[in-house]
Amino acid sequence: xxxxxxxxxxxxxxxxxxxxxxxxxxxxxxxxxxxLLPPPGKVFLRLAQQLGNVGFLDDILATLIRxxxxxxxxxxxxxxxxxxxxxxxxxxxxxxxxxxxxAPLPKVALYPALIILFxxxxxxxxxxxxxxxxxxxxLSTYYGASMVEQKLVWSALAAGTPRWQILFKVIAPAALxxxxxxxxIGLVISCIVVFLAEMISSTDxxxxxxxxxxxxxxxxxxxxPLITISLxxxxxxxxxxxxxxxxxxxxxxx
Amino acid sequence: xxxxxxxxxxxxxxxxxxxxxxxxxxxEIDTGTGATxxxxxxxxxxxxxxxxxxxxxxxxxHLALSDINLTVNDGAFVSILGxxxxxxxxxxxxxxxxxxxxxxxxxxxxxAITGPGPDRGPVFQEFALFPxxxxxxxxxxxxxxxGVKRTEAEAQSLRLxxxxxxxxxxxxxxxxxxxxxxxxxxxxxTLAYRPSVLLMDEPFGALDAHTRTRLQNDLLNIWERDRKxxxxxxxxxxxxxxxxxxxxxxxxxxxxxKQIVDIDLPRPRIRAELLLDSHYQKYVVDIERMIDDGRDDxxxx
Amino acid sequence: MTSARNIxxxxxxxxxxxxxxxxxQVAALWLDTESFPTAWHALQTVPQVLxxxxxxxxxxxxxxxxxxxxxxxxxxxxxxxxxxxxSARVSAFFNPLLMMIYPVPKxxxxxVIMLWLGVGDASKTLVIFLGxxxxxxxxxxxxxxxVEEKMLWSGAAMGLSGLQRMIRIVLPAALxxxxxxxxTGLVLAxxxMVTSEMIxxxxxxxxxxxxxxxxxxxxxxxxxxxIIGALGIVLDAAFDKLRxxxxxxxxxxxxxxxGAS
Numbered sequence: 001x002x003x004x005x006x007x008x009x010x011x012x013x014x015x016x017x018x019x020x021x022x023x024x025x026x027x028x029x030x031x032x033x034x035x036l037l038p039p040p041g042k043v044f045l046r047l048a049q050q051l052g053n054v055g056f057l058d059d060i061l062a063t064l065i066r067x068x069x070x071x072x073x074x075x076x077x078x079x080x081x082x083x084x085x086x087x088x089x090x091x092x093x094x095x096x097x098x099x100x101x102x103a104p105l106p107k108v109a110l111y112p113a114l115i116i117l118f119x120x121x122x123x124x125x126x127x128x129x130x131x132x133x134x135x136x137x138x139l140s141t142y143y144g145a146s147m148v149e150q151k152l153v154w155s156a157l158a159a160g161t162p163r164w165q166i167l168f169k170v171i172a173p174a175a176l177x178x179x180x181x182x183x184x185i186g187l188v189i190s191c192i193v194v195f196l197a198e199m200i201s202s203t204d205x206x207x208x209x210x211x212x213x214x215x216x217x218x219x220x221x222x223x224x225p226l227i228t229i230s231l232x233x234x235x236x237x238x239x240x241x242x243x244x245x246x247x248x249x250x251x252x253x254x
Numbered sequence: 255x256x257x258x259x260x261x262x263x264x265x266x267x268x269x270x271x272x273x274x275x276x277x278x279x280x281x282e283i284d285t286g287t288g289a290t291x292x293x294x295x296x297x298x299x300x301x302x303x304x305x306x307x308x309x310x311x312x313x314x315x316h317l318a319l320s321d322i323n324l325t326v327n328d329g330a331f332v333s334i335l336g337x338x339x340x341x342x343x344x345x346x347x348x349x350x351x352x353x354x355x356x357x358x359x360x361x362x363x364x365x366a367i368t369g370p371g372p373d374r375g376p377v378f379q380e381f382a383l384f385p386x387x388x389x390x391x392x393x394x395x396x397x398x399x400x401g402v403k404r405t406e407a408e409a410q411s412l413r414l415x416x417x418x419x420x421x422x423x424x425x426x427x428x429x430x431x432x433x434x435x436x437x438x439x440x441x442x443x444t445l446a447y448r449p450s451v452l453l454m455d456e457p458f459g460a461l462d463a464h465t466r467t468r469l470q471n472d473l474l475n476i477w478e479r480d481r482k483x484x485x486x487x488x489x490x491x492x493x494x495x496x497x498x499x500x501x502x503x504x505x506x507x508x509x510x511x512k513q514i515v516d517i518d519l520p521r522p523r524i525r526a527e528l529l530l531d532s533h534y535q536k537y538v539v540d541i542e543r544m545i546d547d548g549r550d551d552x553x554x555x
Numbered sequence: 556m557t558s559a560r561n562i563x564x565x566x567x568x569x570x571x572x573x574x575x576x577x578x579x580q581v582a583a584l585w586l587d588t589e590s591f592p593t594a595w596h597a598l599q600t601v602p603q604v605l606x607x608x609x610x611x612x613x614x615x616x617x618x619x620x621x622x623x624x625x626x627x628x629x630x631x632x633x634x635x636x637x638x639x640x641x642s643a644r645v646s647a648f649f650n651p652l653l654m655m656i657y658p659v660p661k662x663x664x665x666x667v668i669m670l671w672l673g674v675g676d677a678s679k680t681l682v683i684f685l686g687x688x689x690x691x692x693x694x695x696x697x698x699x700x701x702v703e704e705k706m707l708w709s710g711a712a713m714g715l716s717g718l719q720r721m722i723r724i725v726l727p728a729a730l731x732x733x734x735x736x737x738x739t740g741l742v743l744a745x746x747x748m749v750t751s752e753m754i755x756x757x758x759x760x761x762x763x764x765x766x767x768x769x770x771x772x773x774x775x776x777x778x779x780x781x782i783i784g785a786l787g788i789v790l791d792a793a794f795d796k797l798r799x800x801x802x803x804x805x806x807x808x809x810x811x812x813x814g815a816s
Contacts (some may be wrong), residue, residue, distance in 0.1 A: 192663075
């Protein structure tokens with residue numbers, strides 16, 4: 001069992017090492033000039049250096065603030081509206097067509113409008129993150145809540161649960177797996193969007209670092225924010241995975 | 255008025271009205287003479303000319319139940335038997351208050367049923383346990399909902415869990431249990447809030463034959479102790495005869511009562527003896543024949 | 556009765572659009588600033604933008620890149636995803652790499668890729684390709700993984716070879732899931748297209764959008780938003796219709812659109 005697991009991990013590590021090896025080989029055999037592709041060692045060294053640099057940490061902090069603010073607003077709105085739409089037919093009738101129209105809308109296209117309305121600072125970026133992360137969370141909450149087994153609700157009603165409590169006592173917990181799946185997708189999207197927004201217009205944050213480095217052709221500095229945001233994404237994903245595992249310990253594996 | 259079926263008020267309000275509220279609905283154990291002599295016993299459930307029509311797509315509608323009249327006495331074990339699609343589960347859901355009848359009325363202790371309530375406890379074929387709660391959490395749920403204090407609810411639940419034979423599994427999650435164990439938990443969860451009537455919807459239908467007989471025996475043992483009224487839906491003739499005082503045989507589409515058979519077999523019933531009993535065998539064969547007749551009728555018409 | 560309800564449900568997205576535009580109109584009138592034109596004003600500017608041949612060509616160029624990137628991604632991602640879904644080894648090999656790439660904003664690679672391939676079509680198409688591939692791989696993978704083993708056994712018993720089973724059983728069985736992935740991919744293609752042009756600022760719809768903003772032509776900004784938004788909604792609706800045709804047999808199931816890249 002454990003050896004099998006080990007092979008799986010090794011198999012998975014292989015292509016990542018492979019990519020790193022090719023990257024290194026391209027550099028050390030002179031196929032790629034360092035001005036286009038810096039060697040991986042140099043990039044990771046620079047990353048390590050930067051982590052001790054207060055300015056760099058400030059940029060990470062700016063990105064994280066926008067990311068979390070946008071994501072958390074999206075979670076609150078998405079779960080709230082999703083549950084309401086699943087339970088109240090009147091709300092459903094209004095929300096459903098709106099979501100149908102707004103979900104496939106490319107939200108980045110709204111970014112200029114958001115800048116005009118909210119300025120260049122946090123607000124416009126947070127709004128963009130919220131808009132992008134909202135719909136996956138809303139949709140999965142809605143589907144999860146509308147597919148709750150009818151007899152679960154009946155069992156709770158028969159046990160004396162007042163109708164108004166059914167939403168919190170049965171429907172929300174029963175929809176939790178689905179809600180968390182939506183949150184996970186929303187989180188990945190938040191990471192991506194906050195970075196893009198900072199690239200398009202910003203004065204700080206990881207995305208801004210990338211654009212700044214690109215303007216001056218500092219290739220090493222271009223790779224550092226890219227790798228940082230990827231690592232951040234992986235770490236946040238891992239945290240959410242752990243939270244999911246804990247919250248869903250009673251549910252069958254999906 | 256207290257015993258009436260009524261909309262539930264929140265626990266806080268209930269506490270205010272009567273201290274620590276226990277649903278005062280335990281059936282009186284005065285049917286010791288055997289539930290079949292139920293003519294004089296009090297009627298627990300009355301179903302009066304109930305029909306149920308389901309609107310299907312467009313103009314069509316489907317008549318699931320047609321003019322059902324049935325009285326279930328306090329302390330009786332009554333099975334509703336019929337082929338699949340005869341509306342027997344729907345009838346049970348109407349008594350449970352989960353589904354409203356299109357015509358007619360169902361009464362519980364004389365009061366019209368308008369919604370679910372803790373005087374009627376359902377047990378479903380699908381178990382319908384809360385996956386996010388442990389065995390103990392599931393069993394405690396109803397008691398906590400009635401406003402029973404945590405420590406007290408826990409003590410009562412632990413006793414029930416032991417009674418259904420799941421001691422040691424209190425902190426397991428439903429996903430970690432087998433089908434038979436899940437159904438034991440579901441039964442304990444329902445018994446916990448002391449309903450006057452158990453509504454069992456093919457509770458053993460999803461279990462293998464061996465587990466099924468064991469649960470039938472255990473259910474009878476539990477029932478012998480406090481003689482709750484049980485309404486039991488099944489499509490197994492043997493199961494119905496083995497468990498019940500009365501078997502209500504239904505026909506298919508639209509569901510009607512074909513015949514009500516009194517099962518006059520001594521209690522407590524012991525499976526090994528009963529299977530060899532010629533009366534038991536005759537009941538089974540007669541009822542099977544009755545159902546077959548019904549099928550022929552349906553095919554001819 | 557049913558038909559009336561049908562008409563309402565068909566029209567409801569349209570009603571939603573009108574409602575949103577009305578909301579915009581009211582908000583703009585209320586805020587009353589030059590930088591936020593009314594919905595009516597922006598709509599009137601749409602024909603002007605599309606009437607300008609240079610801008611129209613720019614937009615068509617964008618769409619061309621999007622179609623090429625999307626098609627290439629679908630052609631490569633579906634077989635890869637299916638292979639991953641049916642072989643534990645292939646999936647163990649690719650999964651972690653894909654997991655690593657997943658949270659990387661694909662459009663953010665634009666500066667790096669521009670460094671290598673220049674600012675032309677190649678970079679933008681490559682970025683779109685990258686953005687579309689992942690959700691398509693993921694959904695094909697899920698779809699193939701969920702194929703009932705016994706169906707494949709029946710296929711093998713009928714004498715189908717491994718490749719035949721893949722094409723004749725796994726592909727159709729996973730089709731609903733694959734198409735869900737493609738739908739997500741389509742929206743992503745549009746998003747990546749706009750974003751890459753916003754970052755590269757050289758040609759295309761995203762460029763028009765930001766040039767207009769730099770020059771304070773707010774009517775054009777909002778007209779472009781309407782055009783891009785409409786493109787997204789129409790493409791999505793059209794694809795949904797196609798999908799509906801192709802997998803009528805499948806049970807309806809939940810779809811979660813992945814938003815951005």
